[in-house]
Amino acid sequence: MTPQTADRTDIRATNLAAVLRFLRAKAPCSRAAIATGTGLNKATVTSIVGDLIDRRLARETEQTQNHVGRPATLLVLDGSSYAAIGIAVSARGLTAIAYDAAGGQLLRWHRSGPSADATPAKAVAALAALARRAVAAVHSSGRDVLGLTVGVPGLVNREGTVVLAAGLGWRDVELGRDLVRALGRPSFPVLVDNDANLGALAEHRYGPYTGGADLIHLTGDTGVGAGVICDGHPLRGHLGYVGEIGHLRIAPDGPLCGCGRRGCLEAVAGVPAILARLDPAVLPDADPQVGTDQLVRLAEAGDTRTLEILGEVGTMLGRGVSVLANILNPELVMLGGSYAALGRWLLPAIEKELADDTLAPEAGGCQVVTSTFGHDATAIGAVARSLDSLDSGRLPAVSALRS
Amino acid sequence: MTPQTADRTDIRATNLAAVLRFLRAKAPCSRAAIATGTGLNKATVTSIVGDLIDRRLARETEQTQNHVGRPATLLVLDGSSYAAIGIAVSARGLTAIAYDAAGGQLLRWHRSGPSADATPAKAVAALAALARRAVAAVHSSGRDVLGLTVGVPGLVNREGTVVLAAGLGWRDVELGRDLVRALGRPSFPVLVDNDANLGALAEHRYGPYTGGADLIHLTGDTGVGAGVICDGHPLRGHLGYVGEIGHLRIAPDGPLCGCGRRGCLEAVAGVPAILARLDPAVLPDADPQVGTDQLVRLAEAGDTRTLEILGEVGTMLGRGVSVLANILNPELVMLGGSYAALGRWLLPAIEKELADDTLAPEAGGCQVVTSTFGHDATAIGAVARSLDSLDSGRLPAVSALRS
Incomplete structure (x- = not known):
């Protein structure tokens, strides 16, 4: 990526986040109101709103403004078409939780094991099986998956590798890479993070x-x-x-x-x-x-x-x-x-x-x-992590849309 | 301040910071190029550039672009009209440093004392006297003061009160408030911060x-x-x-x-x-x-x-x-x-x-x-602190302009 491309991507994400923030605070509102409120030009607002509508993150309503003159089409946010999945790995087992983008809980499952003496490969296979079930459940509710985040009690580097998780007996497990493979290279992002980091996100967003x-x-x-x-x-x-x-x-x-x-x-x-x-x-x-x-x-x-x-x-x-x-x-x-x-x-x-x-x-x-939150904090924070990347202006790929 | 005013101020500062970043990376450039590059509308860009020119932070150049058609007036950043002053307080004495907004050093003074057994009031008086001299020196170089930041080895709260500085024998000294008074309520911001925080800023910006x-x-x-x-x-x-x-x-x-x-x-x-x-x-x-x-x-x-x-x-x-x-x-x-x-x-x-x-x-x-930086880190970081508030989109008051 050239510096110029990076600049443009950053600006796009910043502007997109500004439009999302404005919509969250003021919707229903018109495109013109977004332009006035954010200082962005109308072409930029139209293009960003188009992206949001394409991805079913916003929709037009029948409402018109109480003004003299031509009625404006108003926009509202729409989180109901998306969900994020969080899975916590611990010595006690696996916990999967999914929320829709508006914060409603869709599922919460706990399964014990794999046992502490299972190999990392076996644990990753169990994790992938649970993730696939959660993805299928979200899809059958008519929603798209915005992202999957897995929380692990250990050192997780920025590439999603578990460098050290003493309680699980893991060292240098490339969990992010392995999961992406096991899930057949899904179109949504798969993230891995430390359990305590995710616990803090859970408190920050939902506590x-x-x-x-x-x-x-x-x-x-x-x-x-x-x-x-x-x-x-x-x-x-x-x-x-x-x-x-x-x-x-x-x-x-x-x-x-x-x-x-x-x-x-x-x-x-x-x-x-x-x-x-x-x-x-x-x-x-x-x-x-x-x-x-x-x-x-x-x-x-x-x-x-x-x-x-x-x-x-x-x-x-x-x-x-x-x-x-x-x-x-x-x-x-x-x-x-x-x-x-x-x-x-x-x-x-x-x-x-x-x-x-x-x-x-x-x-x-x-x-x-x-x-x-007790022991659910990690999985709830994992959901928050996937939703946070939306709020900071990174949209799901249009190819993530099923049907 | 109503939430709406706060929103608008935030948006203005964010947009202003975006224009400053764009100018720093791409100047000389036209207002139209800034609008395209940042996604901001032309009215917003014209208004922000007007503010920057009013405050002598940007200026128009004679240059024209190498394009067919009407020549555009180009803009460049201009830090030479402003300077920031940093003063470090320590058991070894007072150190004052000033840089212009482009990073050129204008002055560096050290004076020993006040002695460790001086009262806080005496220390504040000595500090204010040094600050006045530094302000006068900046003014006589034809520059305006963008801000003054003082670094203290101790706990400094967000209001600029030194809650505890054991090495100086200070406790609950309202240094920010006292300095503003002693300087006759200057039009530039007066900040107080912890010496180590400022040392880190010095490394981050100039190290x-x-x-x-x-x-x-x-x-x-x-x-x-x-x-x-x-x-x-x-x-x-x-x-x-x-x-x-x-x-x-x-x-x-x-x-x-x-x-x-x-x-x-x-x-x-x-x-x-x-x-x-x-x-x-x-x-x-x-x-x-x-x-x-x-x-x-x-x-x-x-x-x-x-x-x-x-x-x-x-x-x-x-x-x-x-x-x-x-x-x-x-x-x-x-x-x-x-x-x-x-x-x-x-x-x-x-x-x-x-x-x-x-x-x-x-x-x-x-x-x-x-x-x-050795013992100068605090004062250099204090300069950086005042310059950072400019970069984040908080402009000096126009009333700060002398002459």
């Missing part, structure tokens, strides 16, 4: 604090990770590895971590580490989901050992949160995954550490709350 | 790695701070406190820090902490600048104790850098302030810790280098 400019979503599942929205932007970093807090050295003389270091946040506050500290006679189930449910019941029953452990874990998590507060000055830190269910017992210690260890007065205005 | 999307500038002067550019954006956070790494708990059983905690990064790797560890008989001068120069000479002479201390300091700094690498995945971390001069002896240990403590392979692609 109770939606639109918050500075929020962090903490995953608490097999690993511990942070997804970061700062100054209104989801952060990615040089290779896409923002928010890797699982191996911050929180307790230098602490227990050995799976990574070979000592006292990492995951080793002192990860869900498997918490479960491992409880007496196997009290908590026999190795499955983290079942284990977390049992932990909640023990805490609710006032079990002394459980409460003691959760207090210590809260202190360690609080140290991690205060590192984030000092470096990123968030307004909100949201405890996701299993931490959401355990929030009641973790929050007091987290808040104490945060107040003690953050330089700024009142922790720089940082509040810690529990996520309302 | 050898200019334009790098993911870079961090570390200050190493009285305190230790990080200014962060991530995904091409300078990060600010909820209240403006991004990058406060000085009090990360790096060595939990380490020495007592001025903040009352133990083992903070500043307590184990801050320049005053380094100087305090050397024998007073070898290094008698309390002034950090003089002390750093002596430290460099001792290290160059191969003094064993000095090399040992610098190795240990490098390890502690490296732990701080690896926290930044895990959380922000930068491509570059630049050692600024006194660390730039000491880089030769600090870098080996920093690089070792970074490799050991970062989860991503090869430290997520992070390189550590020394800044070329």
Whole structure:
């Protein structure tokens, strides 16, 4: 692509995003009103609106304006013809969710496995099978697929390769490439992203604090990770590895971590580490989901050992949160995954550490709350990721239209 | 401001920024070429170009295009009528720098003091006096002042209040408000920002790695701070406190820090902490600048104790850098302030810790280098801050024009 082409594509996307924003705020409205409101010339507006109509993202209505003179055809946005699919991969299994472009949920499926000892190839095959079913379900609802995003608990580079996902036993799995192949090179984009990044997108787009400019979503599942929205932007970093807090050295003389270091946040506050500290006679189930449910019941029953452990874990998590507060000055830190269910017992210690260890007065205005999405945050954020690329002016190919 | 006004102002600024970008890339060019290239309508382009000409940010040239037909008047950008002023406040004194809008340096002054025990009021008075001199010097060069930005080593909120600057002994100093008053409510914007944030802007706009999307500038002067550019954006956070790494708990059983905690990064790797560890008989001068120069000479002479201390300091700094690498995945971390001069002896240990403590392979692609700006980074970044607001479409008031 020559620089000039890149420039023109950028300008087109910027103008398209401006028209979409205007329509979202003011529709129904005429082409002329869009031109006046955005400062774009009429030829540009006509061409962009034509693209939106061709792709069934906008449609003309019968309404006319309440003005003297020739009635104008008015335009409205129309998200109902498209859907985005999000799939979360975790040690607990696969979760697929689809929303239409207006935010209505079309499907939510969970299937357990593939088991932790499955090869990446087997896991990719299971993932592709679930994705194909979701695509078929969206198509049979009469909608086109705008995009598919997959969330993985690990380092995912900008090319969609899972560089490292310790909890899944994956290293250098070219998931994006493999999925595109397994889906027969679909016309919609297939993206792969880190689970915590997607959790933050879910909070930003659909959560109770939606639109918050500075929020962090903490995953608490097999690993511990942070997804970061700062100054209104989801952060990615040089290779896409923002928010890797699982191996911050929180307790230098602490227990050995799976990574070979000592006292990492995951080793002192990860869900498997918490479960491992409880007496196997009290908590026999190795499955983290079942284990977390049992932990909640023990805490609710006032079990002394459980409460003691959760207090210590809260202190360690609080140290991690205060590192984030000092470096990123968030307004909100949201405890996701299993931490959401355990929030009641973790929050007091987290808040104490945060107040003690953050330089700024009142922790720089940082509040810690529990996520309302629990384990669905990754899949919901994966849906949001595919819809976000539409809002930033990248339209689906016309060839994506079936029929 | 009603939402609608805000929308219109935003659209105007976005369009203005698009015209400025187009002119920077393609000038000399005609108004018609700008309309075609940006997709804006001719009335909008004519109005924006009129504003730019009124403010002497663009001018018409005699050139005509090499086309058949009526010759068009061409436009070029003209930064020579404006300058921005940056002033750095530190324990070493005040540094004022001014550049014209095209990046040419107009002045660089340093004055020592006010002393560390001066009241904030006295310091503000000295700062205002220096600012007035700089404004007068810019005016007598025939230029208008586009903006004045002051950099302070401490927490600065979005209103320009210095909430805490331990190294200066300041707390809740309403510096922005006081300076505006002391300068007689000037027509140009007066901004206050954190020194590390400005250091990062200096690197981003004028440094050898200019334009790098993911870079961090570390200050190493009285305190230790990080200014962060991530995904091409300078990060600010909820209240403006991004990058406060000085009090990360790096060595939990380490020495007592001025903040009352133990083992903070500043307590184990801050320049005053380094100087305090050397024998007073070898290094008698309390002034950090003089002390750093002596430290460099001792290290160059191969003094064993000095090399040992610098190795240990490098390890502690490296732990701080690896926290930044895990959380922000930068491509570059630049050692600024006194660390730039000491880089030769600090870098080996920093690089070792970074490799050991970062989860991503090869430290997520992070390189550590020394800044070329040394102690001028804050003032140069302060200049960049005022120029950046022009690029994002906020024009100076026409009333800012003298004569």
